[in-house]
Amino acid sequence: MDISVDCVVFGFDEDELKVLLIEQKQPDGKSAIKLQKAVPGDLVDENESLDQAAQRILLELTSLKGIYLKQFHAFGDPDRVSGLKDRDWLRSFRTHPERRVITIGYYSLVKMDDFNPQAASFAAKAQWVDVYKIPSLAFDHNNIVDQALQVLRHELMADHIGFELLPEKFTLSQLQKLYEIILDKKLDKRNFRKNIMRTDTVTPLEEKQSGVYHKPAQLFKVKRPRKTT
Amino acid sequence: MDISVDCVVFGFDEDELKVLLIEQKQPDGKSAIKLQKAVPGDLVDENESLDQAAQRILLELTSLKGIYLKQFHAFGDPDRVSGLKDRDWLRSFRTHPERRVITIGYYSLVKMDDFNPQAASFAAKAQWVDVYKIPSLAFDHNNIVDQALQVLRHELMADHIGFELLPEKFTLSQLQKLYEIILDKKLDKRNFRKNIMRTDTVTPLEEKQSGVYHKPAQLFKVKRPRKTT
DNA sequence: ACAAAAGTGTTGGAGATACACCCATGA
């Protein structure tokens, strides 16, 4: 049996919660394979831990280190790879195409700001897709993304990890919008601010927004160093 | 690489929260191997899902079906099997002793009442151990048990799964004691009862305790059918 | 009658919710 790791990478662009999807790689020489979109993932190497494998995948794809990354579930149905297109792809791409693959799901939070500069280098193979408009994906990846989103919602409330998706400097309105989009419901502005302040994870900078067409907002940064798994 | 499933089986005996431990099997013919205690587990078969593997292990060991069972974490450090004794055991017992093994951790809740009748058949190889007095275990099983306990505490509060550890009929005092032992802190009797009643998961039976040396307690049963994963 | 656990309500404080107006800026 083979073990792989799949990473559901979340990003946020002021307006939408996004997931990073790749096109499956085109096997050399063959071109008759129908490619599908998928979540980035790879087989675990002989000498790396699961966490390391997830980091490696993320690093190869985004050139970013020290990103929030967390294991959330193992997917091991014998028929999780059952689609015809999935099997075609495996046959032309894997050294052991018939081997069963069990995958460990990770989810990851990246600041799209840090990310975009690098985008050109892999733009052809990776793209951000609105989490609420995900197309049909390879293997059982739709299921994996769904579960990742559930876990993200839960951990957002429990551990206030939302900052991981925002730039270093952010306004409370941006933060609130992030919460609203992830949780998919509206929040009260005053109560939201009280709550965030009470968690004591955020400090105001000596700096305000500029160049906006309305009263400029106070900028904040995260207080405590953030966890990286 | 091989995949195994390990089950941390919790039980409750009115007084202590217990974990089911087995002695590692003695390989035929060889007797120089030092055996250690471990959590029950086995390699995943070619055609079963992870959940099925966990159920199979539990069934073989306890003859019980329909038990609460939940995946909680994958353990995949390349050196999670590093002890000398662990390697000795693998060498004499596994067909591919040097293969790396990644294990998926499950935890399970059983009613020790249902369980005890069968005990004789495997008493030699399995035993209940107080979760707060666990000896040194094989592989990384101490770590696995610790994490299972953390998850159990969390899910007890979130989903009120405590009933799974009690007999069909139970008193509120038993239930409270269970919570106190799992959470490792005392609870207020009146507040506890209010809380449980508010969850609306429990109904009184037309029956009371008997044969006790004090005021007999009302017996309750679970209201909603319990989940089995 | 006594020992042992069962059962039962109230009060005070903290946290959650609901809600509306003035402010600073760029156009």
Added chain:
DNA sequence: TCATGGGTGTATCTCCAACACTTTTGT
């Protein structure tokens, strides 16, 4: 000066914590 989002406080209610005495049974 106007349009736009930024920023702020209070009243109410619900939830949680603290706390002590009476009841029923077996011995």
